[in-house]
Amino acid sequence: MRDPILLPLDLPELAVDLSGGDVRRTVHPSGLRVLTERMPASRSVSIGFWVGVGSRDEQAERSDAPGSLGSTHFLEHLLFKGTPTRDAYEIATGFDRIGAEHNALTAKEYTCYYAKVRDADFEQAVTSLADMVTNSVLDTNEFETERGVILEELAMAADDLADVANERFFEEVFGDHPLGRPIGGNAETILAANRDDVDRHYHHRYDPSTLVITAAGAVDHDRLVALALAALDASHEERWRTNVSRVPVRRATAEVVENAVPVCSSQRVVKVDRPSEQINLLLGTNGLPTGDPRRFAFGIMNSVLGGGMSSRLFQEIREKRGLAYTAYSFGASYTDAGLFGIYAGSAPEKTAAVLEVSKNELARMAADGITEEEFERSLGQIAGSSALALEDSDTRMGRLARAELGTGELYDLDASLERFEAVTAEEITSVASMLAESPLTVVAVGDVAKAVIPEQ
Amino acid sequence: MRDPILLPLDLPELAVDLSGGDVRRTVHPSGLRVLTERMPASRSVSIGFWVGVGSRDEQAERSDAPGSLGSTHFLEHLLFKGTPTRDAYEIATGFDRIGAEHNALTAKEYTCYYAKVRDADFEQAVTSLADMVTNSVLDTNEFETERGVILEELAMAADDLADVANERFFEEVFGDHPLGRPIGGNAETILAANRDDVDRHYHHRYDPSTLVITAAGAVDHDRLVALALAALDASHEERWRTNVSRVPVRRATAEVVENAVPVCSSQRVVKVDRPSEQINLLLGTNGLPTGDPRRFAFGIMNSVLGGGMSSRLFQEIREKRGLAYTAYSFGASYTDAGLFGIYAGSAPEKTAAVLEVSKNELARMAADGITEEEFERSLGQIAGSSALALEDSDTRMGRLARAELGTGELYDLDASLERFEAVTAEEITSVASMLAESPLTVVAVGDVAKAVIPEQ
Numbered sequence: 053m054r055d056p057i058l059l060p061l062d063l064p065e066l067a068v069d070l071s072g073g074d075v076r077r078t079v080h081p082s083g084l085r086v087l088t089e090r091m092p093a094s095r096s097v098s099i100g101f102w103v104g105v106g107s108r109d110e111q112a113e114r115s116d117a118p119g120s121l122g123s124t125h126f127l128e129h130l131l132f133k134g135t136p137t138r139d140a141y142e143i144a145t146g147f148d149r150i151g152a153e154h155n156a157l158t159a160k161e162y163t164c165y166y167a168k169v170r171d172a173d174f175e176q177a178v179t180s181l182a183d184m185v186t187n188s189v190l191d192t193n194e195f196e197t198e199r200g201v202i203l204e205e206l207a208m209a210a211d212d213l214a215d216v217a218n219e220r221f222f223e224e225v226f227g228d229h230p231l232g233r234p235i236g237g238n239a240e241t242i243l244a245a246n247r248d249d250v251d252r253h254y255h256h257r258y259d260p261s262t263l264v265i266t267a268a269g270a271v272d273h274d275r276l277v278a279l280a281l282a283a284l285d286a287s288h289e290e291r292w293r294t295n296v297s298r299v300p301v302r303r304a305t306a307e308v309v310e311n312a313v314p315v316c317s318s319q320r321v322v323k324v325d326r327p328s329e330q331i332n333l334l335l336g337t338n339g340l341p342t343g344d345p346r347r348f349a350f351g352i353m354n355s356v357l358g359g360g361m362s363s364r365l366f367q368e369i370r371e372k373r374g375l376a377y378t379a380y381s382f383g384a385s386y387t388d389a390g391l392f393g394i395y396a397g398s399a400p401e402k403t404a405a406v407l408e409v410s411k412n413e414l415a416r417m418a419a420d421g422i423t424e425e426e427f428e429r430s431l432g433q434i435a436g437s438s439a440l441a442l443e444d445s446d447t448r449m450g451r452l453a454r455a456e457l458g459t460g461e462l463y464d465l466d467a468s469l470e471r472f473e474a475v476t477a478e479e480i481t482s483v484a485s486m487l488a489e490s491p492l493t494v495v496a497v498g499d500v501a502k503a504v505i506p507e508q
Numbered sequence: 509m510r511d512p513i514l515l516p517l518d519l520p521e522l523a524v525d526l527s528g529g530d531v532r533r534t535v536h537p538s539g540l541r542v543l544t545e546r547m548p549a550s551r552s553v554s555i556g557f558w559v560g561v562g563s564r565d566e567q568a569e570r571s572d573a574p575g576s577l578g579s580t581h582f583l584e585h586l587l588f589k590g591t592p593t594r595d596a597y598e599i600a601t602g603f604d605r606i607g608a609e610h611n612a613l614t615a616k617e618y619t620c621y622y623a624k625v626r627d628a629d630f631e632q633a634v635t636s637l638a639d640m641v642t643n644s645v646l647d648t649n650e651f652e653t654e655r656g657v658i659l660e661e662l663a664m665a666a667d668d669l670a671d672v673a674n675e676r677f678f679e680e681v682f683g684d685h686p687l688g689r690p691i692g693g694n695a696e697t698i699l700a701a702n703r704d705d706v707d708r709h710y711h712h713r714y715d716p717s718t719l720v721i722t723a724a725g726a727v728d729h730d731r732l733v734a735l736a737l738a739a740l741d742a743s744h745e746e747r748w749r750t751n752v753s754r755v756p757v758r759r760a761t762a763e764v765v766e767n768a769v770p771v772c773s774s775q776r777v778v779k780v781d782r783p784s785e786q787i788n789l790l791l792g793t794n795g796l797p798t799g800d801p802r803r804f805a806f807g808i809m810n811s812v813l814g815g816g817m818s819s820r821l822f823q824e825i826r827e828k829r830g831l832a833y834t835a836y837s838f839g840a841s842y843t844d845a846g847l848f849g850i851y852a853g854s855a856p857e858k859t860a861a862v863l864e865v866s867k868n869e870l871a872r873m874a875a876d877g878i879t880e881e882e883f884e885r886s887l888g889q890i891a892g893s894s895a896l897a898l899e900d901s902d903t904r905m906g907r908l909a910r911a912e913l914g915t916g917e918l919y920d921l922d923a924s925l926e927r928f929e930a931v932t933a934e935e936i937t938s939v940a941s942m943l944a945e946s947p948l949t950v951v952a953v954g955d956v957a958k959a960v961i962p963e964q
Contacts, residue, residue, distance in 0.1 A: 367597065
């Protein structure tokens with residue numbers, strides 16, 4: 053069996069060949085990490101500046117972890133608003149002028165600023181991203197304007213009932229733990245946010261030890277390392293200097309997990325009343341953390357249960373009964389916790405049937421596992437869809453960063469497929485049983501008065 | 509200036525080199541058209557079966573054009589539900605087993621069934637798609653189940669207020685014309701749909717003269733032509749036989765446009781009251797048809813007005829005033845009509861300001877045009893984003909089909925960029941003036957009682 057590549061934090065450079073690519077990794081003494089994957093046929097390049105800080109790291113009440121709720125996401129917006137040498141308009145025109153696909157995203161455990169550009173525009177994209185990340189001025193007027201933009205973003209999400217159901221589901225499964233909070237905060241915390249608090253969050257969290265730069269496609273590793281180090285040393289902020297030694301931070305190796313994620317201990321049904329045609333139904337429970345060895349068994353199980361048009365949930369809910377247009381199962385994984393869920397949207401009078409079929413299919417999976425034919429199909433689905441996804445430089449760029457920030461294990465496609473092939477029938481029923489036997493959380497958002505949703 | 513490749517309907521084969529690709533085209537005497545673009549570095553292939561029939565072709569009351577409203581989209585669903593040799597489950601497992609990205613879409617002027625697969629799975633994907641398109645049985649029980657699925661799809665769209673605004677906007681701009689109707693019909697027409705009517709639509713519209721097969725990536729043109737002809741000849745339905753001569757159909761060359769699209773003759777403000785946090789605002793008017801020579805000027809104008817983060821609307825609405833999270837302008841083009849619009853989502857108390865800024869920016873564009881810097885930036889944006897998009901075999905596959913079904917003109921990237929470069933300042937102000945001087949349609953969906961939306 054092919055082992056994953058381990059990404060130790062103290063090894064300065066690693067060069068490996070992975071399927072169809074060429075991965076290089078530099079851990080600079082400053083703490084900065086740079087990972088690249090060259091794709092020989094590519095004429096473009098995807099570049100990401102990843103900071104190992106997410107919404108779970110906000111703890112307004114603690115002096116060592118400033119940042120009011122939503123401040124990580126607020127900061128992500130503000131990094132587009134200007135540096136001493138580039139105002140917001142220049143940042144926007146710089147990317148638009150070269151037709152870049154560029155954006156940023158805030159997650160629970162990281163924040164990412166990325167661009168995809170033609171190979172000739174590589175240097176410009178790296179320079180702009182580096183300037184944004186290391187030199188943001190967080191201007192007070194821009195802060196106020198952006199508060200309004202973020203309030204609109206939250207209002208947009210509040211009008212999307214599937215979004216509302218999803219956030220509530222995380223809140224219910226993870227309870228009071230920071231992983232349960234909505235990434236963007238809420239209107240109250242955004243109205244209360246102040247510029248200096250977000251600025252402290254920026255200064256406290258953003259430095260070379262938390263920064264991972266990844267690129268895939270038409271990329272020259274050494275050139276990217278040189279550009280990145282030069283940009284950090286040229287920063288207006290002292291904390292970015294690369295002549296200072298720092299220990300790079302990986303959440304998985306953090307000394308203490310101070311605040312353990314609670315496990316759901318009782319069943320619960322939560323109904324959120326909103327005018328709607330459909331009920332957005334989510335049911336599920338605690339799942340697997342990022343590095344859990346059972347994740348390959350879970351991947352097969354989830355694929356058969358609700359991973360495609362031929363999956364059991366899609367077949368039973370949509371194809372045989374016509375109860376929903378969308379129906380699938382999913383997992384979400386974090387360093388020390390995970391979540392498993394089933395989603396379907398249906399008219400209120402069909403919700404009880406959807407819920408029953410979903411529970412039955414999970415119970416059946418736990419009792420009987422999957423067939424040999426389903427196992428083979430699932431392997432084929434994972435192999436085919438992974439191969440297609442890895443043709444895209446975005447996917448490879450993101451995979452490098454998540455491995456570096458997460459478990460420190462980088463699987464190439466073949467090594468990963470070998471792990472899936474080695475999954476046993478017993479491992480599948482075991483992971484399904486764990487899920488089926490956990491207390492179930494049910495969240496229904498919509499015109500719930502019209503729906504019959506049993507409490508048990 | 510590089511001319512577009514013309515795609516005449518009576519020339520049996522065409523082989524041309526386009527930027528970075530290799531396009532071949534066969535017009536078979538049966539009417540079947542096959543276009544491919546080989547991308548030498550690609551290990552995957554995107555394949556589309558395109559039928560030149562869309563929702564605008566439904567006219568329930570006419571014997572020569574059967575199909576109740578929504579029946580084109582209903583048919584698209586039913587083609588996944590089984591043939592004499594593959595039931596719905598086998599169709600689904602066939603694609604899932606190879607990890608295909610596959611789906612279908614119904615538009616106003618065409619319907620498309622597509623798959624993206626690894627090169628080794630090319631033949632299986634073609635065979636499945638061909639079987640679905642030529643041999644669907646439209647089983648009565650499956651019809652009833654799928655009615656439920658489609659009603660759920662419509663309910664999902666009804667809960668998405670941006671979707672609701674968009675459909676209403678088309679309805680208002682295009683009036684009673686078939687282009688103004690929602691693609692999927694509505695609950696009433698879907699409840700009234702019957703299997704035999706959809707079956708007549710299928711038999712009347714789907715045959716080799718309306719079928720265009722396109723593929724891009726790791727594709728062998730001759731093999732695709734051979735596979736397609738064999739599949740058509742093996743169909744259970746006589747109408748697919750390739751030994752019968754047919755004239756391929758291109759909407760642009762249809763003899764008569766019987767039902768001219770009405771032009772908006774007066775201003776109107778339509779408010780749709782729905783509980784919400786945001787008002788989904790659309791404003792706009794008639795735009796340019798697909799083949800309009802002014803489309804290159806429109807492309808530049810639209811890019812500067814509302815095409816990116818540096819665009820005027822994004823800057824004025826979001827960056828300077830914080831009024832919205834999303835704000836952009838867009839065009840939609842059909843054979844004989846088009847539409848231009850501006851979209852923004854904002855809290856009700858900001859809607860009046862968004863509307864005013866939008867109108868002002870359109871008027872300013874008509875009065876003053878764009879700057880030299882904006883012109884250059886727009887060219888760079890179009891060049892860069894087009895180059896990135898054309899790395900994807902999906903994009904190339906779709907481009908071939910839209911050229912074949914639409915104007916019959918296929919531009920390679922260089923020829924297209926030359927057209928954009930040749931646009932004059934006068935052409936830009938001219939197209940902006942045409943839009944700014946047309947009676948404006950405004951659609952607002954959301955908690956409209958809280959918003960001030962002037963009638964003029």
